Amino acid sequence: MNEVEEVLGSALPLEVEADLDPLLERVGDARCVLLGEASHGTHEYYAWRAALTRRLVAEKGFSFVAVEGDWPDCWQVSRSVTLAGDAPEDPGEVLDGYRRWPTWMWANRETVDFCRWLRDHNAGTGDRVGFYGLDVYSLWDSLRSVIGYVSERRPEYVETALAAYRCFEPHGEDPGSYALVPGGCEDEVLELLTRLRRPAEGAEDLNARQNAEVAAGAERYYRAMIVGGPESWNVRDVHMADTLDRLLDFHGAGARAVVWAHNTHIGDARATDMAAAGMVNLGQLARDRHGRDAVVAVGFAGGSGEVIAAPRWGGTMETMAVPAPPPGTVEALLMGTELARALFVFSDGPDAAWPRERRGHRAIGVVYDPGRDRRNYVPTVLAERYDALCWFRRTSALDPLHLEAARRGELETLPSGV
Numbered sequence: 001m002n003e004v005e006e007v008l009g010s011a012l013p014l015e016v017e018a019d020l021d022p023l024l025e026r027v028g029d030a031r032c033v034l035l036g037e038a039s040h041g042t043h044e045y046y047a048w049r050a051a052l053t054r055r056l057v058a059e060k061g062f063s064f065v066a067v068e069g070d071w072p073d074c075w076q077v078s079r080s081v082t083l084a085g086d087a088p089e090d091p092g093e094v095l096d097g098y099r100r101w102p103t104w105m106w107a108n109r110e111t112v113d114f115c116r117w118l119r120d121h122n123a124g125t126g127d128r129v130g131f132y133g134l135d136v137y138s139l140w141d142s143l144r145s146v147i148g149y150v151s152e153r154r155p156e157y158v159e160t161a162l163a164a165y166r167c168f169e170p171h172g173e174d175p176g177s178y179a180l181v182p183g184g185c186e187d188e189v190l191e192l193l194t195r196l197r198r199p200a201e202g203a204e205d206l207n208a209r210q211n212a213e214v215a216a217g218a219e220r221y222y223r224a225m226i227v228g229g230p231e232s233w234n235v236r237d238v239h240m241a242d243t244l245d246r247l248l249d250f251h252g253a254g255a256r257a258v259v260w261a262h263n264t265h266i267g268d269a270r271a272t273d274m275a276a277a278g279m280v281n282l283g284q285l286a287r288d289r290h291g292r293d294a295v296v297a298v299g300f301a302g303g304s305g306e307v308i309a310a311p312r313w314g315g316t317m318e319t320m321a322v323p324a325p326p327p328g329t330v331e332a333l334l335m336g337t338e339l340a341r342a343l344f345v346f347s348d349g350p351d352a353a354w355p356r357e358r359r360g361h362r363a364i365g366v367v368y369d370p371g372r373d374r375r376n377y378v379p380t381v382l383a384e385r386y387d388a389l390c391w392f393r394r395t396s397a398l399d400p401l402h403l404e405a406a407r408r409g410e411l412e413t414l415p416s417g418v
Helices: 003-010 017-027 043-060 071-081 091-096 109-125 139-153 155-171 175-179 186-196 203-227 231-251 282-290 330-335 370-375
Strands: 032-035 064-067 130-133 257-260 295-309 318-322 341-345 358-362 377-381 388-395
Touching (some): 017 043, 017 295, 017 341, 032 043, 043 109, 043 257, 043 295, 043 388, 071 091, 071 109, 071 130, 091 109, 130 231, 139 155, 139 186, 139 203, 155 186, 175 203, 203 231, 231 282, 282 295, 295 330, 295 358, 318 370, 330 388
Parallel strands (some): 032 257, 064 130
Antiparallel strands (some): 341 388, 358 377
């Protein structure tokens, strides 16, 4: 049997939501389901990730969705979908207000449709399934949020919060400027975090604590960027893993989480060349912390088509053509099968040989150059990196809500824009 025949023998249909049944069965009683994407700008990844999440929430009682997004922005979405009294009734209104580059990651029709569904679900069942951000960016927004919280609820900590903010203030919200200054604000932000680091008694306590954690994490992240190497990546993914654990604790015994993030974050780094480079990621940390059987990671892959991305960091988003994958890659093998869409669920025991071979696996970030597509492949053993894979031969562009704002976002590290 050749490899194409092996792939065809492993393939399951992926045409309607009912085709996700084998994946729901694979999830079983897992506590964390990590859902990836091979780009931040592909409709099929977002749409099918949302379809699976709807079923996990409605049929398996998952407690919250945590995404590769900024905590303050996602907190406002969460307040809307959980029907907080003074929050907008339409989460689309909140998402349309996103202005931090790259806005299209979450300010898009696909995310709006899911969040509207989630609000309706919460209203109809009495659940409060939230929508949270895991990322480490938004240092200044998070500090401002903490100042507002302590001013209202913990006035004894106002001076501590202001001291941290004033330390960062001269850098004009420019992470590069801050990272170059000797000494920095580590002491100030850690003192603030120590004051707020206590079990959250309610949503507002959780918000304040997490914003303080973001400030501390971002401070470490920008310092690490100057040194170079894998450390800034590791700071970011450890922060995301810690935030996920904090959310599970907040939601109590039996809480279950759905995570949306790029494949490079949710797939186990040890099954790629990331480990040799000294990098860890969210998928690896989740498996180590919660147990292999408690975590299900689902990767996504696509052949050719279109994607929303930018040609440079902070640049204007474009609809770009995604070329056919080069020979020897995961995508090239799957293109050779003629499968339009397929679901692959990998077993823990003996399996077909093809997903246990190391091949390049495409990873498109927010920054992309189709002419250099060959640089966007991560050597991967699929069946070790993921528990399942969703394949789309032809992909289409995400549907952004608005044109990209000119405002430059906080800095990112390699792999570019993921």
